[in-house]
Amino acid sequence: MKIAVCVKQIPDPATPYELDSENHFVVRPDDQVLDDTDRYGVEVGLQLAEATEGEVVLVSMSPAGSLQGIRQALAMGADKAIIIDDEALRGSGALVTARILAAAIKSEGADLVIAGTESTDGYAGVVPQMMAELLDMPALTFARKLDHHDGTIRIERQTSGGYDVVEATLPVLVTVTSGAVEPRYPTFKGIMQAKQKPIDQPSCADLGVESVGSAGSKQEIVEVRAAPERAAGLKVLDEGEAHLEIVKLLEQAKVV
Amino acid sequence: MQIWVFAEETDGAPTSLALEMLTKARSLGDDIVAFLVGPGSAEALGALGAHGASTVYHLDPGDALPSAGAAAAMAELAGSENPDLILFGLQPTDRDVAGRLAARMGLPVLSNAVDIVIDAGSTSVINEILGGATLVETTFSGSKPHFVVVRPKSFTAEPGDGGDPIVVPVMAPGIGHAGSATVIESHAEESEGPKLEEAEVIVSGGRGMGSQEQFGAVEELAGLLSAAIGATRAVVDAGWVPYSFQVGQTGKTVKPSVYFALGISGAMQHLVGMKDSGTIIAVNKDEEAPIFGVADLGIVGDVHKVVPRLIEALRSRN
Numbered sequence: 155m156k157i158a159v160c161v162k163q164i165p166d167p168a169t170p171y172e173l174d175s176e177n178h179f180v181v182r183p184d185d186q187v188l189d190d191t192d193r194y195g196v197e198v199g200l201q202l203a204e205a206t207e208g209e210v211v212l213v214s215m216s217p218a219g220s221l222q223g224i225r226q227a228l229a230m231g232a233d234k235a236i237i238i239d240d241e242a243l244r245g246s247g248a249l250v251t252a253r254i255l256a257a258a259i260k261s262e263g264a265d266l267v268i269a270g271t272e273s274t275d276g277y278a279g280v281v282p283q284m285m286a287e288l289l290d291m292p293a294l295t296f297a298r299k300l301d302h303h304d305g306t307i308r309i310e311r312q313t314s315g316g317y318d319v320v321e322a323t324l325p326v327l328v329t330v331t332s333g334a335v336e337p338r339y340p341t342f343k344g345i346m347q348a349k350q351k352p353i354d355q356p357s358c359a360d361l362g363v364e365s366v367g368s369a370g371s372k373q374e375i376v377e378v379r380a381a382p383e384r385a386a387g388l389k390v391l392d393e394g395e396a397h398l399e400i401v402k403l404l405e406q407a408k409v410v
Numbered sequence: 411m412q413i414w415v416f417a418e419e420t421d422g423a424p425t426s427l428a429l430e431m432l433t434k435a436r437s438l439g440d441d442i443v444a445f446l447v448g449p450g451s452a453e454a455l456g457a458l459g460a461h462g463a464s465t466v467y468h469l470d471p472g473d474a475l476p477s478a479g480a481a482a483a484m485a486e487l488a489g490s491e492n493p494d495l496i497l498f499g500l501q502p503t504d505r506d507v508a509g510r511l512a513a514r515m516g517l518p519v520l521s522n523a524v525d526i527v528i529d530a531g532s533t534s535v536i537n538e539i540l541g542g543a544t545l546v547e548t549t550f551s552g553s554k555p556h557f558v559v560v561r562p563k564s565f566t567a568e569p570g571d572g573g574d575p576i577v578v579p580v581m582a583p584g585i586g587h588a589g590s591a592t593v594i595e596s597h598a599e600e601s602e603g604p605k606l607e608e609a610e611v612i613v614s615g616g617r618g619m620g621s622q623e624q625f626g627a628v629e630e631l632a633g634l635l636s637a638a639i640g641a642t643r644a645v646v647d648a649g650w651v652p653y654s655f656q657v658g659q660t661g662k663t664v665k666p667s668v669y670f671a672l673g674i675s676g677a678m679q680h681l682v683g684m685k686d687s688g689t690i691i692a693v694n695k696d697e698e699a700p701i702f703g704v705a706d707l708g709i710v711g712d713v714h715k716v717v718p719r720l721i722e723a724l725r726s727r728n
């Protein structure tokens with residue numbers, strides 16, 4: 155089975171990111187990490203590839219930087235990567251992102267496409283569904299469990315009140331939640347091998363996608379401002395009596 | 411101004427978010443239409459009408475996963491009816507349909523909206539980033555319809571004076587393989603007591619509760635206060651409670667009068683789901699924990715001491 159896994163390189167969430175004051179785009183540092191939520195998709199892809207003697211191709215639209223994030227996913231065991239980093243893409247919205255990723259996936263001809271449910275930095279949460287539409291595939295979304303049998307994918311799809319069991323035949327796109335699998339850590343051997351693995355870097359023109367970036371996305375950030383702050387209230391160090399403060403507050407709020 | 415609101419029917423009723431969006435739509439436009447996916451019970455149709463929909467397009471997906479079929483049906487209708495704006499909720503099926511529809515029509519979506527502003531014919535959307543600390547305003551510059559995905563609890567659902575809507579049955583056009591996903595089984599994981607989205611009091615626990623057994627103290631306190639139980643993703647991923655308990659960016663957005671955060675650090679992704687609660691009470695042994703930044707009452711202490719004493723004190727009152 156040929157499996158495409160969509161992964162994002164993002165600025166390390168531990169270091170607060172900056173917005174360019176002029177065009178409001180996120181300022182991308184050179185060192186970017188693999189979006190933590192994408193490790194689950196990589197793991198699901200690797201397990202299916204192992205079971206079917208398949209191949210895992212990573213697809214990413216992100217500033218390439220030092221390729222640190224992509225190498226993290228290659229070190230887990232993916233076979234190769236396609237990364238689209240084109241100056242023209244700055245300010246692109248969800249639909250342009252989906253068009254670019256779908257074009258790259260089409261050029262590879264994947265049976266199965268895997269993505270996260272939402273990215274840590276963008277969290278539009280609609281890019282995978284857009285890709286499914288552009289690739290003419292069913293989308294099995296919000297999978298917390300996934301099985302493959304003879305060309306049929308069956309998932310447990312998380313819903314707000316429980317879960318549904320949903321299935322479709324390949325080719326299909328799946329989005330996976332953090333409950334689906336336990337991602338593996340790269341081994342030393344994996345890290346060494348990752349350095350030799352192929353990383354393609356096509357341009358938008360190579361993929362045949364036009365009108366990209368902020369203008370092509372037909373949306374424009376007009377203002378960025380601080381939200382009204384919620385002030386912190388009383389802070390009490392517990393010396394055995396602090397629960398009484400809670401009782402007092404609950405009385406005031408007429409909960410008890 | 412013609413505004414459509416996507417509504418999914420679960421357990422015989424539209425999602426509460428659909429009713430919140432209809433209420434907002436009433437304040438923005440004069441021609442409000444709902445697109446209902448589900449069996450189409452009289453109760454669901456009545457609720458849509460009461461919240462402002464004068465027309466309901468109704469698609470019964472049977473056992474098909476509705477996303478692809480609904481998107482194709484909406485694209486056909488939108489092509490002839492020319493709505494100005496289509497609203498979806500930030501929840502699974504809504505997101506599936508929104509993404510597919512936007513890609514099908516080649517138009518942008520703005521997601522994660524906490525507000526929508528229409529000014530001199532231009533539509534813009536307010537987004538929260540960085541855990542709600544920063545607001546971003548984005549406008550659409552292209553052709554209509556504009557698609558917006560709205561965060562839960564951004565607006566309050568209130569019925570208006572609308573009566574029963576005109577119901578127009580809709581069929582999903584044949585779309586082949588993309589529409590072939592089927593739902594085999596459905597399972598509910600509801601807990602006892604009030605629903606998270608509707609509860610007046612929520613007691614949430616985090617990894618600081620220690621273990622699945624010790625999380626029992628959260629359940630006990632919730633029981634005493636007739637509260638709903640919430641949890642962080644760390645707790646859900648550890649398997650202590652099901653996903654339907656998760657509060658935050660990838661879980662539920664809640665706005666109770668009182669929210670307890672017990673052994674919760676207050677990560678950005680948790681805060682976006684609960685920071686608009688009335689009164690926030692936090693217990694954490696780390697006085698630097700970010701949760702204290704939003705807490706009305708912050709107790710620096712051990713949950714294994716403070717929570718049992720609180721339970722004891724509440725018990726002795728009854």
Ligand SMILES: Cc1cc2nc3c(=O)[nH]c(=O)nc-3n(C[C@H](O)[C@H](O)[C@H](O)COP(=O)(O)OP(=O)(O)OC[C@H]3O[C@@H](n4cnc5c(N)ncnc54)[C@H](O)[C@@H]3O)c2cc1C
Binds near residue numbers: 191272641674
């Ligand atoms: C894309 C993405 C989406 C996410 N979505 C969500 C989401 O929807 N909801 C969510 O909650 N998280 C979400 N997260 C995860 C989030 O970033 C945090 O990892 C998570 O909220 C942490 O949970 P926690 O507070 O229970 O655990 P921790 O961060 O480990 O905090 C435990 C706290 O307990 C305290 N503690 C420990 N022992 C005691 C004790 N005995 N007494 C008192 N206090 C004690 C500690 O001081 C600490 O502050 C998401 C992350 C990503 C990347």
Ligand SMILES: Nc1ncnc2c1ncn2[C@@H]1O[C@H](COP(=O)(O)O)[C@@H](O)[C@H]1O
Binds near residue numbers: 162191195251276281
């Ligand atoms: N620029 C991108 N490059 C690769 N994958 C992406 C990109 N944007 C989104 N995705 C995939 O789509 C999922 C949802 O992202 P989003 O819609 O941005 O919340 C992510 O978890 C990724 O798997």
